[in-house]
Amino acid sequence: MEQKSYQNPAGFSDGRRHTNPDPYVLRWCGTYYCYATDAAGVKVSVSEDLVSWEDRGYAIREEEFHDYWAPAVIYLNGSFYMYYSNVPAGEEDCHEECLKVAVSRNPEGPFQWKKTFFDKFSIDAHPILWRGRLYLFYSVNDWMGTEESVAGTCILADEMKSPWELAGNPKPAVLPGIPQEIYAKNRFGDGRDWYTIEGAAPVVRGNRFWLLYSANAYVNVDYYIGTAVARCREALLDMVWKKFPNDYTWHPLLSRNEAVEGTGHNTVVKAPNMADEWIVYHGRNAEEELDPEREQREMRIDPLYFNGDELLCFGPTSGPQEAPAMPEIRLRNLKALERKKLGESSLYYVIELWISAKPSHCGARYSILGEYQDENNYLEIEILTGRQQISAISCVRGIRTVIGRERIGGTGKTPAGEECPFGYDETVPHLLRVTRVFEHYTAVLDEKFEMHFTYVSGRESGSVEILPYFTEVTVHSFDLTRTVMLTGKELRHLGRFYEVSSCTADDGKPFCATRIAGKLPSCTADDGGLAAYGPELVLRRTGCPDSYTEIFSLDITDGENQIELLSGKASQILAQGKKTEFSLYHIVRGEREWFLADGERMEGEPVKDGGADSAPDGASASGLSDGFLFRGLKITEYQYTEIGAASV
DSSP: OOOOEEESSOEETTSOOOBOOSOEEEEETTEEEEEEOBSSSEEEEEESSSSEEEEEEEEEOOTTEEEEEEEEEEEETTEEEEEEEEEETTOOOGGGOEEEEEEESSTTOOOEEEEEOOSSOEEEEEEEEETTEEEEEEEESOOTTSOTTSEEEEEEEEEEEETTEEOSOOEEEEOOOSGGGEEETTTTSSSOOEEEEEEEEEEEETTEEEEEEEESOTTSTTOEEEEEEEEOOSSGGGOOOEESSOTTSOOOSEEOOSSEEEEEEEEEEEOTTSSSEEEEEEEEETTSOOOTTSOOOEEEEEEOEEETTEEEOOOOOOSEEEOOOOOSEEEEEEEESSOEEEEEOOSEEEEEEEEEEOOBTTBOEEEEEEEEEETTEEEEEEEETTTTEEEEEEEETTEEEEEEEEEOOOOSBOTTSOBOTTSOOTTSOEEEEEEEETTEEEEEETTTEEEEEEOOOSSSOOEEEEEESSSOEEEEEEEEEOEEEEEGGGGGGGGGTEEEOOEEOTTOOEEOOSOBTTBOOOOOOOTTOEEESSSOEEEEEOOOOSEEEEEEEEEESOTTOEEEEEETTEEEEEEEOOOSOEEEEEEEETTEEEEEETTEEEEEOOOOSSOGGGOOTTOOTTSSOOEEEEESEEEEEEEEEEOOGGGO
C-alpha cells in the first residue's frame, strides 16, 4: 500500500514558490482557506487536502494602506469576519499597525472594512468560539501588567459582544520573561531589553487548552514557537495559561534547524480526517541568505502530537513526509429533495456535514438519519428553523421518542438589519458535527449548540442519510471518519479493540473488558481510567485494518512503571520509569509500524518470514506486534482512528 506524501514548503498548482507568512487556515465546507501577510493586501489560497494549494489573489486591499499583517478569519451564520492589521499610506513605522475587522459573504472576499478596534499598535488577532461565546486573542505593547524590566509585546484575551465589538475587559494570556524572547537588546538606550510574545494559536484536547505563540523576531536566531497550557473552564477568561514546562525554561515546540529558519506564527487545524491535528506555520529556507528587504517566509505543515501537558512536533521538516489523512467518506455539493443515502455508518465515527436549505412556506426542516435500518428503526437529528430547535429522535419499531433538544435561536438579522452572527439563517451553510462512541452521541451545531444523548438500536451499524421535509437542501460537504475517543466510563469499550486482562476502575472493583461470546460484559469505569487488577495490564490485539493510528494517554500509578511491546514470545521495552503522565502513539501503515513513547520515536521492523520465534523485537510473525503490557500505569484516554481509503 503506497502512502500519499508531501514535502515542505507547501506546493501550489501553478508550480511557483509562494510566500505565505503568518498563515491562518480556516476549514469551511470541507475546504481549507489560508490567509497570509503581504505588503499589498491579505493573500488567500485554497486546498482540499492541506498539501496542494491554489493561489486566489487578495481577499482584501484597501486604498491608502499597506503592510497587511497576520490575518485571521471566523465564519458565523453566513458571514466571514477577518481580523487584520495594516499601516496608513505614508507611514513606515510598523508600530502604526492597528487591529481591524472586515466582513464578506465569500471566504475568498472581497472583504470590506467594518471597524478599527484600536488607535495604537495591535496585531495578531485570533478569534475563537468557546462554549458558545466568542473571544479574541490579540497582541499589544502597552499592557501594564508586565514588569517594568520586561517591556514588550504580550498576548491578551477578551470576550466579544459581537464580531466587531470587544467587551473591553482584557486579561493577559501569555507574557514574556526569558532571554530567548528578547526582540532587541537595550532598545531604548536606557538599559531595557524589548521582549516579544505574539501570534496566539489555540488547540484543545480533552481537558487541556493550549496556546501556541511566537517569540522573539523572525530575523533573530532564537525565533521560535512555544506553548502554554491551561485546564479547560466554562469561561475562557477564567483559564490560567502556564508556559511549558514552566515560565522560566526555554522549551520550543518549533525552532530553526540546519534546513529551515524563521519558524513561527502558526495555526492548528484538523486534518481532512477530522481526527489528527496539524500545525501550519511559516519558515525560511536556511540555504538562502537572509534578506530583510525581501519576503522569504513560506507556508509549511507538520503533524502535532500530544504528551500530557506537552505538545510535540518533529519539524521543521524539509524532506518527504506522510500526508495528512483523508476521511473514509467524502462527498461534495449534493442537492436533495427527498431522502438520500450518504454512506455507511459504524459503531464509532465523526461526521462533519455542511448544509443549507431553501425555506418553504413553513420555514426549513431537514434531518440527518443515523444508523438507518428501515422506516421503523433509525436515529434522527432534526433541524427545524421555524421552531428554532435541533432535536434528537429515536425511532425503534416505529415508535418515535425525543431523546434530546436544544434551541438554536435567531433569524439571521439584527433589529437594525445587520447580519446576526449568532442567529440561524437556513439559507447559508451551517456545520453539524456528529460523534458516535458506540451507544453515546454528541451533536454540535455551528460550534455553539450542543446535545448529548444515548441511542441503543441493538444493531451494530446502518446507513447515514439526509432527509429533507418539503424543502430542498444542499449538502455542501459530507465527511466521515471511523475514529473514537474513549475516556472515563467509555474505556469499558477497550475490549472491542483488544483482549484485555482483568483491570479495575478507581472504585477498586475489578472487571474484565474482554469480549465474551462476542459480547462485551457489563463493567464499570469512572473518570479516573483503567489500571491493572494485579501487577500488569495486558492488551492482546484482536484484529485491525491495514492502516490506523491509536493513542494511549497514561497516568503513573507506580514508580516502577513500564510499557512492553509484545510480539509472539518476544517483548521490547518502549518506556519505563516515567515520572509524569505521558502518551504512547502506535501508528500502523500496512506492514510498517512505529511508536512514539513519551516523545521518543521507535520503528517496528516487519517480519517477512520465519515465524514468531525468529521475529526481531517489536514484530510478530504477521509483520506487526501483538499487543502491549502496562505495568504501574493507568489508561486515562484511548483514541483509535482508521485511515480512509482516500489517504492511500
